[in-house]
Amino acid sequence: HTVSARWPASHPFYTQRSSRFSPLLFTETVRQALGLLAHTAYNVPPDYRMGWDSYRSSVDPEALRAHSGFSDVVLTVRHRSHKARRPGGPVRLMAEVDAVRDGAYLGTAEIHYTAFPPALYDRLRGGRTDSRTAFAEALRPEAPVPAHLVHRVRTGDVVLSPTPEENIWQLRTETSHRVLFDHPHDHVPGMVLLEAAHQASLLTVGSGEAQFTGARFD
Structure with missing residues (x-):
């Protein structure tokens, strides 16, 4: 399958200082x-909940340069596996993705993920699936690490707080963030966790314009 997307000239959260x-x-x-x-x-019902089991990606840093105007991104997606154990049960999928941006190579990704039916998802979450309740009960975020240390301008874009221990940070869940929490969730979104790993990497590397060209988790 082919999926087209359009990237803006600048993104309010995903554009870096560089x-x-x-x-x-x-x-x-x-x-x-x-x-x-x-x-x-694949006819997965709209009320099924998606969960990623593993993810790895690689991107060309030159293809990430921001420029004036919109850019067209085209994803070629091949699903190598699509399994449902039984009708009404979870659906397990594995996809490989190749992407180009304005006709030039952008990156690749491989994802194993599962679509959970509502009843199973509710059991897995122990009944804690009410997103509005989860938002209302979310802990108030602690003070962030200095924004410039993670190449950010706005403190609201920082997802880590310092701790007394070296190279250990606490996750900040700023539920009012319009990109990371664009709607109520019953859990911390995976993209927030990946951003936290990204910022932790920047803190570990130290000053300078470090470039990250991929991501992986299992």
Whole structure:
């Protein structure tokens, strides 16, 4: 399948100080494309909940340069596996993605993910699936690490708080953030966790314009 996307000249969250897009914008594009295809190409019901089991990606840093005007991103998605154990049960999928931006190579990704029916998802979450209740009960975020240390301008874009221990940070869940929490969730979104890993990497590397060209989790 082929999925088209359009990137803006600048993104309010995923544009870095170096005038490049974060590689996580590619990840977010892949995430949205897989959600679209799961429902339209593989008939996964719209009330099923998606969960990623593993993810790895690689991007060309030159293809992440921001420039004036919109740019067209085209994803070629191949699902190598699509299994449902029984009718009404979870659906397990594995996808490989190749992407180009304005005709030039952008990156690749491989994702193993599962679509959970509502009843199973509720059991897995122990009944804690009310997103509005979860938002209302979310802990108030602690003070962030200095924004410039994670290449950010706005403190609201920082997802880590310092701790007394070296190279250990606390996750900040700023539920009012319009990109990371664009709607209520019953859990911390995976993109927030990936951004936290990204910022922790920057804190570990130290000063300078470090470039990250991929992501992986299992």
